[in-house]
Amino acid sequence: AGAPELHTHHLIPSLRQVVFQGDRLPFQCTATYLDNSTQIRWFHNREPVQEDEQTGVIVEESLIHDCTFITSELILSNIHVSANGEWECAVSTSQGNVSKKVEIVVLETSASYCPAERVTNNRGDFRWPRTLAGITAYQPCLQHPFAAGPAGVGSAGEKQAWRRCDRAGRWEDGDYSHCLYTNDITRVLYTFVLMPINASNALTLAHQLRVYTAEAANFSDMVDVLYVAQMIEKFIGYVDQIKQLTDVIVEMASNIMLVDDHILWMSQKEEKACTSIVRSLERIAAHTLGSNSQHMAVTSRNIAFEAYVVKPESYVGLSCVAFQRWDGAPPGRSPPAERGAEPTPDQQLRLRCTTGRPNISLTSFHIKNSLALASIQLPPSLFASPAPAAPGVHCKLQLLVFRNGKLFCSTGNSSRLADDGKRRSVATPVIYAGTYGCGVGNLSEPVAVSLRHPGEGTDPVAAYWNFEVLGGMGGWSAEGCQLAAREPNVTSLHCRHLSNVAVLMELSGFPSEAQGAVEVLHPAMYTCTAVLLLCLFTTIITYIIHHGTILIPRKGWHMLLNLCFHIAMTAAVFAGGITLTGYRAVCQAVGIILHYSSLSTLLWMAVKARELYKEVTWKAPQQPDRDTSQAAPRPMLRFYLIAGGIPLIICGITAAVNIQNYHDNNPYCWLVWRPSLGAFYVPVAFILLITWIYFLCAGLSLQCRPSNQKDVPEPLEPPPRLGGNGDLLTDSVSISVTLNSGPPCPDGDGVYSLRVQFWALVATHALYVALWTFGAMAVSQHWYLNIVFSCLYGITAVALGLFIFVHHCLRRRDVLSSWFSCCPSYRNALPMQAYVHPGLGPEDGSQVFIGCEPEAARSGASSSSSPSSTGSAGGRCKLTNLQVAQSQADARPAPCPEPDAADGKPIRHTSNLHGRRSHRGRTKPCRDGKHHRLKMLRGPSEQPSGSRDNLREREAKRRSYPLNVGSHNSGLKGSKYDINLASADSVAGMKTGLWKSETTV
Structure with missing residues (x-):
């Protein structure tokens, strides 16, 4: 019968009590009185309670109230530490028993505390507060979602972890079994x-x-x-x-x-x-195995399984070889599996067995492109026993090969075993042979085993795994096994046990990890990568330092530097880290960087191809005559968002999904195959398609250009118009020259034509794609093809580096001039140049700067609108009336006959004082004045002076001259030069009106 359901059953107190030693604590238990069999008994920690006045335990007689209730009292008059625990009131009736319990915690007068402590384990993070000694603390945790989970403490809706603080104030081990794993x-x-x-x-x-x-x-x-x-x-x-x-x-x-x-x-x-x-x-x-299944074989990455049904009377011996297919490696280089590579289906561990006892050598295995790891030869007398098996009895023979000994862990004191207290470790594969269904007697012939070990160790010992030693934990035992022969990386042994057999050695390190970490590429790849990096960084540094003197548009400068940088990043990370598979975190970082830089480089090429196509197909906008305003330049940020942002998004998503995609036991640090399809190869195919479409369109446009439209370098992008000239010049005047300039042109290179830029980009693109392909093939193919692709990689790397360096540096006169200008002797020998701001309207004319570099003039002009920039270009650029006149009279090239246009009307050419010209409407005879320069004119401010007084005297004399008064022969007074400003051949006229003084602000 089950427990009776009593109408009344109370225990006072009903909750856990915390008392101090020596306190008095009464208990009262009341229950429904059923009949004369109803009794109340007291238990302490499931032991009956006996009255003992000496210890202070008093049990009162049970009282019956109106034949309805029965009451019993228990008084602890002098509580001792032994009273700690559960006190139980048990009501026994003829229908069954029922009880109630209450926990009592007794604290000593001088009780200590357990300190606050934080515990982190696989169940969560628990912070145990400072707890009084003898108290059990509880922490809530999530319960298991399955009803079959372990029963917990606390309420049914909330599971708890608990931990007790013992009497000495030390935490005991907690119970976290009711919490979920994190x-x-x-x-x-x-x-x-x-x-x-x-x-x-x-x-x-x-x-x-x-x-x-x-x-x-x-x-x-x-x-x-x-x-x-x-x-x-x-x-x-x-x-x-x-x-x-x-x-x-x-x-x-x-x-x-x-x-x-x-x-x-x-x-x-x-x-x-x-x-x-x-x-x-x-x-x-x-x-x-049975009558319906005579043979079974299973292959996997680290375990090979083979089983046969054997008839003992027809058994003549069995020889098996465990091998693994691989695609070859150069001498001295371990197979991919031994370097931590992910085995393909053909590289998994497998067994090949033949009957009899053929000669098997691991060093000269007959299967092509395979590496033999272990072999075993079972003798013909294997099933010979004092009591031969009955005819028709079938024995089951099973073989297992483990790639290493990781499943054979010796956990006890093995100082007397073969591993000598873990001094030796398993250095070879582990091979097992066993029989079932028939007894095997004492082996008259030993089992011959040959095992390959990747590294050389010392003090080898042949051993078998004994499951019975060390209290059933298992260990390696050398009894019955002995070494037979040793070859380089191969050890043979004989053993008289059918068990798991291996060779133990004293190893100085971990050969597999070491080989994977120090594996190197072909020397040609490192040498040629260094040449490539040298050329790229030379180009980058040159264009950064001499940015102001190289005639390249702003967009072209950004694209070239980013392209060179990302090519250098790809090559450097590839050569330095593609084989660092022994370091998981480093290998993953290498894979992510290569993924990003490869995509970004191709995107920068695509952006450059798009911009080149736009320049080739650019047409001048139809604007009214006197309207020369230009659209605001678009920011470069859009190019960085495309070429840098898209690869970052792709790499970020790939790494966030599974960071192991960048290193999952590959022989090199790169994406595994399946994730790489969507994360790299598909985007690359799309980028290449877009790039080649732009190449095709740009090439056709260049091919179809009219013959009279010469493909010459286009002018640089004009700088912003000057808001005024008073703030720019402090010791000079501002001269406006009226130019009949055409409409503004897009950004263009000041040295190379569009056709040259197009073929240079195509060559760079082809060389980079070939470089990436050859590098990928060099690290993924076997040793013969590895050498071939390594050499091709080196040739391509050198060709790419030299091409970029020669095309963007050596063949550009502006770059060479920038290099030579670093030498003082070359800089002092240079003549002064006159520079005219192009692109200004005929109303304002063009600003002319004498004795300065074009970039200095541009920088001075662009900053002249703010007062803070006053005199910023004064040290490098000085413009005087004398120099402007001289530049107009002497610097003009020889006149060319004006050709007739297609409609028979004469063509009016524009004048360009700084020697650069537009390609529109030009004829070949007019190219004589392209690189014409002015002779250097030194003003008073550039001549050395002996003292401050001399400077002041010269300045006073200069101010006394009527600089702004013209002579009868149209010359300038106040200067030792006479310059004719009224030339009949002049194509540019001075603006009317008086010239302002040099001191005017």
Whole structure:
């Protein structure tokens, strides 16, 4: 019968009580009185309470009230520490028993406290407050979403973690089992453990679990391994019904071998998880093979499985080789799998078995493009025993090969075992052979095993894994195994055990990680990349330092510098970090930078191709005669948003989805194949398509240009108009020259024609695409093609660097002049130049600056509108009446006959005082004055002076001369030069009106 439902049952007090030692505490229990069998008994920590006046425990007689209620009292008159715990009032009746409990916490008079402490584990972050000794503290946590979860404490709607502070004021280990895991993978694996498994859903659950074990390299908690081991053990019970489960189980165990060594060690120490996985694999053949299945083979990344049904009377021996396909490597270079590469289906571990005892050599394996890792030869006398098997009995023979010994963790004191207290470690693959269904007697012939080890170790020992030693934790034992022969990277041994066999060595490091970290490319790639970087950075530094003297438009300057920088970034990061697979974080950073720089470089080329196409197809706008206003220049920010922002968005999304996309056991630091399709190759194909369309359109436009429209460099973009000339010149005057200039032209290069710019960009684009392709092939192909593509990469890198350097530096006169101007001797020998601001309307004329560089004049003109810029160009540019007149009279080139236009009307050419001209309407004979320069005229302010007094005297004399009075022969007075300003051949006339004094502001 169940517990009776009493109408009344009370216990006072009903809540937990905290009392001090020596206090008095009464209890009263009241219940419904049913019959004479109703009694009340008291229990302390489930022990009956006996009255003891010496200890202060007094139990009063039960009282019956009106045959309705029964009451009992318990008095603790002098509470001791031993009274701590649960006190229970139990009511027993003829129909059953029922009880109520209350917890008592007894504190000592001088009780201490447990300090406040923060605990972070896989269940969350818990902050335990300062707690009195003897008290149990509780912290709320999220409950499990499944009803099958462990029962918790506290209310039904809220689960809690608890932790007790002991009497000495020290925290005990807490109980966090009622809280959810914080890690997503751990939480999902835990839900698998809670799910019921049967024959109908076992395969589906196994496939789902395999997906999560594919991320085993990211497991950060030992319980992840524990849960997977529990699930594998459950699935083994269904392999006899579902044959496909074998493949999934082997693959899950293979993925577990990717977990960190320390996590595997902790899981083995906690619940023998690694031993459970190995034991489960060894039982596969016993469950799967039968009359309908004579053979089974499974391959995976780290485990190969093979099983046969053997007739002992016809058995003649068996030899098996574990190998892995790979695409070759140069001598001394380890295969991709040993360097941490992700094995492809042809690079996975597999077994190949033949009957008999053929001679097998791991160093000269006969299968092409394959690397033999382990071999085993089972003797013909394997099934010989004192009691031969009955005829018709079938034995099951199973073989397993583990790529390494990560599942064989020795957790105890193994100083007397083969590993000598962990001084030695497993240096080879582990190979296993076992039989089921028939007994195997003492082996008269040993099992011959050959194992390959990637690195050289010292003090090798042959051993087998003994599951019974170290209290069932398992360990390596050398009994019955001995070394037979040693070759470079191959060790042979003989063992008289059918078990897991390996060679243990004392290793100085971790060869696999070391080889992956120090792997280098072909020397030609480093040398040629250095040449490429030298050329690119020379170009970048030149264009930054001499930006003011190089005749290149603003947009072209930005595009060239960004293009060179991103090419340099791609080449430098590729050569320096593409093989750093041994450092996960560094490798991921390299992959992200290469992804970004590759996309950005192609986008900058596409932007440049678009701008070049616009210049080729540009047509002058139809504007009224006296309306020379220009549209405001569009900002360069749009180019940076396209060429820099789009790659940042793509790389950011790719990394945010899964940062492991940039390093998932690849042999190089780059995107894995599937994510790279959408994140790189599709965008690149689209960018190349757009770029080639612009190239095609620009090329056709250049080809179809009329023959009389000469392809010469176009004028630079005109600077802003001057708001006034009084603030710019302090010691000179401002002269306006009326120019009949045409409509404004788009930005253009001052040295190269559009045709030359087009073919230079096409060549740069082709060389960069070839460079990227050859570099990718050099790190992904086998050793022979690796050398070929490395050399092609080097040739392309040198060609690209030299082409950019020669085209943008050596073949430009303005760049050479900027370099030579750094030498004082060359700078003093240069003549003064006259520079005219182009593009101003005929009303205002053009500003003429003498004795300065064009860029200085432009900078001075652009800053003249603000008072703060007064005199900013005075040190470099001086304009005087004398110099302007001289520039007009002497600097004008020889007159050319004016050709007739197509309509028979004469063409009126414009005058350009600084030697540059427009290409519209020009004929070839008029090119003689293109680079004509003025002779240098030194004004008084540029001549050296002996003292401050001399300067003042000269200034006084100069001011006394009537500078603004013209002579009868149209010359200028006040100067030692006579300049004719009324030339009949002049194409530019001075504006009427008196010239202002030089001192006018």
